[in-house]
Amino acid sequence: MAYRISRNFEASVIKFLENNFVLDWNGVRVEKSQARVYNGTLPVVCVQLGVTNYNYAEVGSDSIIRTPLIIIDIYAKNDGQRLDLKDYIISKVKSGMPYYEFIIENGNIVSQNQTGNIMVKKILDVPVNFDVDKDKLDKSNRYRHRITLTTTINVAE
Amino acid sequence: MNVTFKVIGKTIEEVEKEITEEKIPAIIDRVMNVGSSSFNDLKNFISSNRKREKSSHTDTNAKASKKALEDSFTITEWKDGENFGWGIGEIAKLKKESPHYLFINYGGTPPSTKDYPKLYGHFSKAEGGLFKKGKPYYPIYPTRYNGMNYIENTNESIRNQLDNLFKGGI
Numbered sequence: 559m560a561y562r563i564s565r566n567f568e569a570s571v572i573k574f575l576e577n578n579f580v581l582d583w584n585g586v587r588v589e590k591s592q593a594r595v596y597n598g599t600l601p602v603v604c605v606q607l608g609v610t611n612y613n614y615a616e617v618g619s620d621s622i623i624r625t626p627l628i629i630i631d632i633y634a635k636n637d638g639q640r641l642d643l644k645d646y647i648i649s650k651v652k653s654g655m656p657y658y659e660f661i662i663e664n665g666n667i668v669s670q671n672q673t674g675n676i677m678v679k680k681i682l683d684v685p686v687n688f689d690v691d692k693d694k695l696d697k698s699n700r701y702r703h704r705i706t707l708t709t710t711i712n713v714a715e
Numbered sequence: 716m717n718v719t720f721k722v723i724g725k726t727i728e729e730v731e732k733e734i735t736e737e738k739i740p741a742i743i744d745r746v747m748n749v750g751s752s753s754f755n756d757l758k759n760f761i762s763s764n765r766k767r768e769k770s771s772h773t774d775t776n777a778k779a780s781k782k783a784l785e786d787s788f789t790i791t792e793w794k795d796g797e798n799f800g801w802g803i804g805e806i807a808k809l810k811k812e813s814p815h816y817l818f819i820n821y822g823g824t825p826p827s828t829k830d831y832p833k834l835y836g837h838f839s840k841a842e843g844g845l846f847k848k849g850k851p852y853y854p855i856y857p858t859r860y861n862g863m864n865y866i867e868n869t870n871e872s873i874r875n876q877l878d879n880l881f882k883g884g885i
Contacts, residue, residue, distance in 0.1 A: 592822045592861045609868040611875040627871045629864055631821070680874070686821050689810075694826035704821065706867050708874070 561660045567626050567709070568607045570676060574655040575603060575630075575647070583646065595633055596698055601643060604631040608706070621714035625679065628709055631686075634701040644683055644703045654678055657711050680708035743799050747792060749876045750801030754790040757803060757869040761785040764863050784819060787812040803869070815860070822862030 561569060572588050579586040587602045589595050595602045608627035615621040630647060634640035657674040660667055686702035688695065725733075734742070761784050787809050792801045809816045818825045836848040 596859070606862075606864070608864055609871050611871065613875075613879065625875070627867060629862075629867055631862070682870075686817075688817050688821070688823065688825075690826055696824050699823040702821065702823075704867070706871075708871065 559662050561662060563624070563715075564607055564610065564626065566657065566659055567628070567676065567711075568605060569660050570656060570658045571628050571630075571651075571707075572605050573658065573670075575605065575650070578650050579603075583643075586643070592631070595631075600633055600635045600698065601639055602633040602698075603643070603647070604633070605629070606631070615714040619714075623710060623712060623714055625708055625710045628707040630705040630707070632703040632705070633698050634703070637701055640685070640701040640703050644705060647705055648681060648683065651678055651705075651707060652681065674711045674713060676709050676711055678707050678709055682706045743794065745880055747794075747799065747801060749873060749880065750790055750792060750803070752876065753869055753873045754788070754803050756872045757788060757865060758785040760868055761788075761863065761865050764865070782812040784813045784816060787816070818860045819863050820866050821864075822860050824859045 568590060572590055576588045579588065585599075585601070587598055589602055589604045590606065592604055592606075595604050606629045608629045610624050610626040612622040612624050615623050632640060632643045632647070634643055654675050654677045656672045657676045658670045659673050661669040683703060683705045686699075686704055688699065692700045765783075788804050789808065790801055790803050791805070793799060813819075815825050836846055837851050838844055839847045
């Protein structure tokens with residue numbers, strides 16, 4: 559089964575971050591759902607696809623260009639790590655990343671072809687502050703940061 | 716290699732000249748409409764992603780001061796001469812009526828049992844999963860929200876609308 563565009567987006571960002579962490583920062587898990595964040599050790603980075611906006615490519619045509627929102631949540635061990643991870647991720651994603659089309663069988667990736675590049679149009683990062691004393695929060699939620707990326711592969715569909 | 720620059724569209728100065736007095740009310744209306752449309756987007760987004768029945772929030776007893784999250788959001792609009800704008804959500808109102816609004820957005824476990832150690836009771840299926848004080852006593856597991864991300868998603872919708880606001884001209 560081939561992933562469609564939205565899942566390819568999400569999986570491509572996860573693959574890109576995993577590849578970078580293997581090289582530069584051991585022990586950072588990359589997950590694609592918040593439920594899995596809590597099953598393991600910190601630090602964790604969770605990647606989710608948010609809303610996707612569609613704009614018509616040109617007047618008089620029904621071709622559209624999509625701009626999905628990628629939400630990257632950082633769950634760190636401490637405040638310093640939270641900031642370092644945030645800056646590290648931004649330094650890596652700012653230039654964009656490869657876009658892959660994945661083929662999946664029985665939950666496993668059987669092939670992946672790079673068919674484009676994900677361009678990052680906008681970056682926003684915000685510290686997640688629950689307005690509650692940190693000692694009242696569980697460990698995973700004490701030092702969190704959120705990065706949102708407005709992205710596109712600039713391909714008319 | 717030769718590179719040629721070709722100016723298409725209009726310069727800022729040309730656009731500025733197009734903004735005549737009579738066009739200003741229509742421009743203000745367009746910007747103000749982004750507010751009301753985003754406000755509706757926000758409410759629809761929360762409503763379509765909710766996990767519990769909305770009616771369970773408007774029940775009697777201790778939940779009387781609490782509201783369904785989308786009902787705790789308000790839009791404030793102002794027009795004062797050349798100054799105009801809008802804002803969605805009043806923090807004080809959200810804290811009072813939907814104290815978990817940040818946990819619902821970002822995901823996580825709000826502090827509950829530590830703050831209210833003497834809260835004993837059970838969750839009543841018959842009343843939409845609401846917590847009821849009193850017997851029978853069941854263990855209380857902390858609620859863990861999966862992030863709904865309504866703030867980021869609405870913000871993106873606002874950005875997209877603003878980007879396209881004057882594409883068809885002023």
